[in-house]
Amino acid sequence: MTALGAPEADLSGIHDLLWSLRHDPALVDEFKAGPERILEQYAVDPLLHAAIATLDVRALYLAGVNPYLLFFGAIELGLTRDEYYRRISEGEADG
């Protein structure tokens, strides 16, 4: 269980996907066209599907996703730097 009491997700698939998004521009287009197939292909834990599909970076961060991979992957998927930090800081005491 995570610190928030949620079930722990397997992170290997999401890490592999986020890394690949940064290294394969064609994959970014494929993901945007149909994330379900790519999430399946990269064996991303179903617990994380909704969060990555909606770019809920805070949920992914709290699930333990590596912040470097998360930041780079989110930028590739179209989030601006400012929007990334706004989303990930939502609910922080001083965020």
Next chain:
Amino acid sequence: MGEVLVGALAHSPGMTGFPHRAQPDVGARALDAVGALRARIEAFDPDVVLGVSNDHFTSTSMRSLAPFAIGIGPRYDHPATERLVGFLGIPRRTVSGHPQLAQWLLRELLRHDIDVTSMSGRFGFDENFSVPIHLLGLADKPFMPLIVNAVQHPMPSPRRCVEVGVRIGDALRRQTLATRVAVLATGGLSHSVGTPTAGRIDEEFDEMILGMLTSGRLDDLRDLDPTAITAAGNGAEEVRQWLVAAGVAAPGAVELIDYQPVPEWLSAVAVVCTPADRPA
């Protein structure tokens, strides 16, 4: 017998990619410190540079993350990708490696029970080495990258980082393949990337580390609490590179050139080097 100079500095992309975001006087002071390190290195005139840093998942991945890995290839992409060229504001070119010395160092470390792995094939730099190479004018020097895992837990312990540095220092002073070797650690100190604390600089942590480094308190560096490092931000994990540098410099110590927090660049710019008249 090789002569060794040890330096360390931040590798913030802001130094080359978006320097204008900093307050002009603050940014200028930080870059002046880097310039002072450049002058020391130029006076030393190294035959080869051993860079010590982490890779930000540019040339490595979760598929295999070694605690320590040394590049034994003949050349490196600087920076690795066109995307990084735009981000860092650094024109792309190739930097030569030093396969002979890198292979020798790899064998020597393994012979002393330091389990370092090797990297070869296409390998490129991100801000880890490209920012320092560019600012320090080192693109024409043979370069050997030592990658430290500072990006994903579990990471090497502070004690192990110092020990690796000590062994590297011993080996470099004994070898005869290069007369003068500059060992350059890059990264840190406290900062955060991709987390809610991005932009936060822990000056108390930075000053504690710099105090230990400049007074040669190797035992204090070995005994650093990894949780205290993590608490200073995920980028603070890069202090491991500085611990390797401290080990290389031992029994000597580095001196502080300057320390300048630059929140707009997400970190402070700390710059240290072994004394000009007393290489390590």
